[in-house]
Amino acid sequence: MQNPDFIIIGAGSSGCVMAERLSASGRHKVLVLEAGGDDRRFFVQMPLGYGKTFFDPKVNWMYRAEPDPGLAGNVDHWPRGRVLGGSSSINAMVWMRGNRADFDDWLAAGNPGWGSEDMWQAFRSVECAVIGDELNRGRTGPLNLFVPGATVHPLTRKWFEAGEAMGLPLNPDFNGESQDGIGLLEFTIHKGRRLSAARAFLRPAMKRPNVRVVTNAHVTSLTFDGSRVTGVTYRRGGKLVTISAGREVILSGGAVNSPQLLQLSGIGPAEHLKSLGIEVRRDNPNVGRNLEDHVGTNYTFRANCATINQQLGPWWGKLHAGLRYVLMRDGPLSVSLNQAGGFIRTDPDRPRPNMQLYFQAFSTVIPRPGERPILSPDPWPGFSIGWSNCRPRSRGEIMVRSSDPFEAPRISPNALSHEDDVAEMLATGKFIRRMAAAKPMADCIEAELLPGPDIVDDDAMIDDIRRRSGTVYHPVATCRMGPDPERAVVDPRLRVHGVDGLRVVDCSIFPNIIAGNTNAAAIAAAWRASELVLQDAG
Known part of the structure; x- marks a missing residue:
């Protein structure tokens, strides 16, 4: 696709929603770049297949955290989806909104438009639930929910x-x-098959002529013109490709990969980046820090x-x-x-x-x-x-180890x-x-x-x-949202502080962790974010 309006980095839970919503009107061309491959695999589609994908490098980044003193020095396994649908293609499929008060904490932290009423409306929009009060639960959304x-x-x-x-x-x-x-519990399962974000949102969007999805495309860096992000460079099949975005680049890599790419591109803690020989474009010590996980x-x-x-x-x-x-x-x-x-x-x-x-x-x-x-x-x-x-007070961080975009970042959860x-x-x-x-x-x-x-x-x-003990695979807040650039990475419209043309849309923007599984909130947050992006696009 030549001259896309929006480039979305990552076809995970949030990226799939953004692709569907930004392309729905037909007015905007959307390019989605996914480092992993196709999700049409038996053990991805079979609900209990996550027992196989848990250690499958074909669909899983297979990260390993640093030895953690709080976990008796153990090295924790951190699976993250590397496939269309991202972690929604390899998770346990639980649909849990979170506690209303947690989202009101987001609002109270100076993030207008992100309180429980706003998020509850987003949840209603994406859900097709079979239980609950019809005034509270969605009945016509694209995401069919299942109760065993x-x-x-x-x-x-x-x-x-x-x-x-x-x-x-x-x-x-x-x-x-x-x-x-x-x-x-409720699950993202429909007719005996996993209903990932790829199946619910991305596959319908891929039928449109204004959407292109490129798999096995590993984004290595953002491109700049001064303080504005103009596009991305990615590697596919041994070749480097650089492409520009007409409007914005939207980073939806998740709590691990989003801070990693920002740091590789020079947005992050200046001293750490300098020590690795990475040119600093925006000093922000919050990038990769404030990691919260259940x-x-x-x-x-x-x-x-x-x-x-x-x-x-x-x-x-x-x-x-x-x-x-x-x-x-x-x-x-x-x-x-x-x-x-x-x-x-x-x-x-x-x-x-x-x-x-x-x-x-x-x-x-x-x-x-x-x-x-x-x-x-x-x-x-x-x-x-x-x-x-539900609300751990322990905080960790995710930091790049080098300027090599193919080297896994250092994950230090500091659990317990x-x-x-x-x-x-x-x-x-x-x-x-x-x-x-x-x-x-x-x-x-x-x-x-x-x-x-x-x-x-x-x-x-x-x-x-x-x-x-170990992670239950809910890392968030490594690019957290907030109005103060001294304390946050993105503003309440998810624009990266001090950088034009770039937003982060995934669970890394959560100002604080929520009670329960985080995949539903990542999907609803992307639905809400798409409204903001389309408003700003005019």
């Missing part, structure tokens, strides 16, 4: 009963007015009744599940493992839930290096109850480096044990396998939490 029914394992209902016995309400819609309680772990139990382990463990179980999926788009391969979850407050005086729960009628105690053993569970019946912190985060995780671990001891859940348990009945005092529990 017959595929939910019976053990899940017993977990609900145990939660209710402890005073937790059964929540029919976590994307409604309240997050509190436990219940079934950290999670789980307790695992041996059950005295059949779980999903018995469905997917033996060869005949795999064969049956595979045939059921191929022939009927049904069965355990057609849904996510985290079919249920919830939100709790570790202190009833907290104004909003601060911990997220996850329930899996499935266990993977036996380690399998190089594999996320979703399709190879333990040979005995087991299940897990997991949890993660704040004492409040550790205290929340400990309190929730104790809560999970009380939950497991409540009937009828207790009647289903033979033994606690992880961390085990010997781990009882606070120090031992904290040590276990550090050793077995």
